Amino acid sequence: MFVVGTVLAALSIPSILSAYSDSRPPRAAAVILMIGGTLLVVALSQKPGGVTISEIPNIFLRVFARYLG
Numbered sequence: 001m002f003v004v005g006t007v008l009a010a011l012s013i014p015s016i017l018s019a020y021s022d023s024r025p026p027r028a029a030a031v032i033l034m035i036g037g038t039l040l041v042v043a044l045s046q047k048p049g050g051v052t053i054s055e056i057p058n059i060f061l062r063v064f065a066r067y068l069g
Contacts, residue, residue, distance in 0.1 A: 002051070003063045005039030008032050 012033040019026035044050055051059070 001039045001046075002043035002059055005036045005043060008036030009040065010036075012036060 012029045015029035015032065016026045019029055
C-alpha cells in the first residue's frame with residue numbers, strides 16, 4: 001500500500017499543475033491524490049513506529065523485486 005500510495009500521490013502532481021496551467025479544476029488529480037494519501041496513511045498506521053526516510057528505498061526494492069523477480 002505504501003508504494004502504490006506514493007506512486008499515485010507523485011503522479012497526481014503533474015496532473016494538478018497541468019490543470020492549473022489550463023485554468024480548469026483539478027478534479028481527477030485531486031481524487032488520485034486523496035486515494036494515494038489514504039493508502040499512505042493506512043500503510044503507515046499499520047506499521048508500529050512508522051517508516052524512516054532510510055527505509056523507503058528498501059520498501060520500493062522489496063516490492064519491485066517481488067513482482068519483477
